[in-house]
Amino acid sequence: MKKSLCFLLVVLFSVSLVFGASAGKSVSNSKSEETDIPEFLFINMKDGIGCGICPVYTAPSVDAYRCNNGKAECATDSPLYIAGFNDERWLMVRYETKKGAVRVGYIPPSYVKGFKHWAKLKFSYVKTTAESTLEVTDNPMDNYSAFATLDAGETYYILGDYNYHGDWWYIECTVDGQVARGFIQK
Numbered sequence: 811m812k813k814s815l816c817f818l819l820v821v822l823f824s825v826s827l828v829f830g831a832s833a834g835k836s837v838s839n840s841k842s843e844e845t846d847i848p849e850f851l852f853i854n855m856k857d858g859i860g861c862g863i864c865p866v867y868t869a870p871s872v873d874a875y876r877c878n879n880g881k882a883e884c885a886t887d888s889p890l891y892i893a894g895f896n897d898e899r900w901l902m903v904r905y906e907t908k909k910g911a912v913r914v915g916y917i918p919p920s921y922v923k924g925f926k927h928w929a930k931l932k933f934s935y936v937k938t939t940a941e942s943t944l945e946v947t948d949n950p951m952d953n954y955s956a957f958a959t960l961d962a963g964e965t966y967y968i969l970g971d972y973n974y975h976g977d978w979w980y981i982e983c984t985v986d987g988q989v990a991r992g993f994i995q996k
């Protein structure tokens with residue numbers, strides 16, 4: 811009897827290890843599973859950061875995808891909404907364009923020297939495969955337009971949870987062979 815009980819416990823323990831190890835992280839719309847993806851916000855800097863006109867990239871790299879036909883830029887003397895810095899001191903901002911649209915992107919470190927009093931960005935890298943066609947935008951506000959489309963089967967990474975205005979995943983993907991970051995609706 812003791813041997814049978816011990817054997818049964820060993821089997822149950824082994825099964826729980828196998829299923830626990832293979833379960834992995836799942837991303838869905840249930841609140842309990844989303845808690846592993848960090849939420850983030852933008853904070854308004856009333857007067858901007860005073861560095862003039864600077865280029866804005868969708869991801870923190872000069873080799874990253876850049877919207878507006880490679881000419882996306884913002885006036886840092888105008889009000890900006892700031893999310894924080896990454897490890898390489900790229901500043902993530904949300905800004906308004908001359909035409910009144912809203913964009914999110916990264917300002918290179920050389921344009922934000924002396925502006926050091928901001929939080930560090932904290933993102934996850936949850937590898938995910940698109941189950942259907944997804945539109946990627948750099949405008950998580952009203953009347954957004956997509957700068958890219960991911961087809962079913964394409965891989966992307968969920969970085970953060972943004973629900974200040976809508977219900978969005980902030981993701982990293984590849985667009986025209988370049989790294990890009992943007993938002994997809996959940």
